[in-house]
Amino acid sequence: MTVPVPAARFDAVADVYDDDPHHLGIARQLVAGLRPVPEPELVVDVATGTGFAALVALEALAPRRVLAVDISPRMIEKAAAKAPGNGRVEWRVAPAVPLGLPDGAADVVLCASALHLIGATAPPEWRRVLRPGGQAAFSIPVAADFHPSPEFAASLPADLAVPADEAGAGHIARAAGFGSVRVTTTSGPRRSFLVFARVPA
Numbered sequence: 522m523t524v525p526v527p528a529a530r531f532d533a534v535a536d537v538y539d540d541d542p543h544h545l546g547i548a549r550q551l552v553a554g555l556r557p558v559p560e561p562e563l564v565v566d567v568a569t570g571t572g573f574a575a576l577v578a579l580e581a582l583a584p585r586r587v588l589a590v591d592i593s594p595r596m597i598e599k600a601a602a603k604a605p606g607n608g609r610v611e612w613r614v615a616p617a618v619p620l621g622l623p624d625g626a627a628d629v630v631l632c633a634s635a636l637h638l639i640g641a642t643a644p645p646e647w648r649r650v651l652r653p654g655g656q657a658a659f660s661i662p663v664a665a666d667f668h669p670s671p672e673f674a675a676s677l678p679a680d681l682a683v684p685a686d687e688a689g690a691g692h693i694a695r696a697a698g699f700g701s702v703r704v705t706t707t708s709g710p711r712r713s714f715l716v717f718a719r720v721p722a
């Protein structure tokens with residue numbers, strides 16, 4: 522069973538979350554790494570936080586709509602404040618699993634820096650909601666650069682380990698039934714694996 526990191530942890534940091542440029546950088550790299558997505562109907566940003574990946578995708582992919590979910594009400598509040606009156610984005614306080622979407626409804630699922638908090642049930646859920654040929658793009662910390670406090674570590678799901686190498690990161694997508702898996706590694710002191718994968722057409 523997935524053990525969600527308490528929403529209160531992220532509620533508490535919502536006001537300063539955007540001070541860290543790391544998050545926007547990851548969001549931009551995830552969206553830029555997608556294969557072309559012609560006229561997307563729906564992009565889903567899972568664990569959107571303050572909305573970086575959702576808003577980068579809105580600008581770059583021009584989907585008809587974006588669904589951005591997060592378990593933290595304060596993070597969603599901050600995200601929604603960035604796009605007032607923009608009816609194409611639905612900011613929803615909700616868990617990552619289940620996504621509350623029909624099978625095959627989405628063209629793209631994004632998940633930046635959150636899979637290790639959600640756990641192993643997430644990738645199969647992304648695959649379920651993606652249409653054939655749909656794409657998932659997610660980031661996850663490189664194990665050697667991930668140093669959670671003991672208290673934080675204890676709150677992480679036990680069913681999904683932060684990967685040590687690109688093969689391990691790609692395996693997360695393959696194990697959920699994705700194909701065409703590509704993995705790259707970001708540079709800098711807090712490296713992440715970026716994983717791009719498709720639902721077989």
Ligand SMILES: C[S@@+](CC[C@H](N)C(=O)[O-])C[C@H]1O[C@@H](n2cnc3c(N)ncnc32)[C@H](O)[C@@H]1O
Pocket residue numbers: 524525526528531544545547548567568569570571572573574590591592593596615616617618632633634635638639
């Ligand atoms: C490190 S932040 C990443 C936020 C955003 N994706 C970004 O890249 O800036 C992790 C986010 O995951 C959310 N989260 C953690 N567990 C979750 C769950 N089970 N369901 C939905 N959101 C979750 C937290 O509330 C937090 O906003």
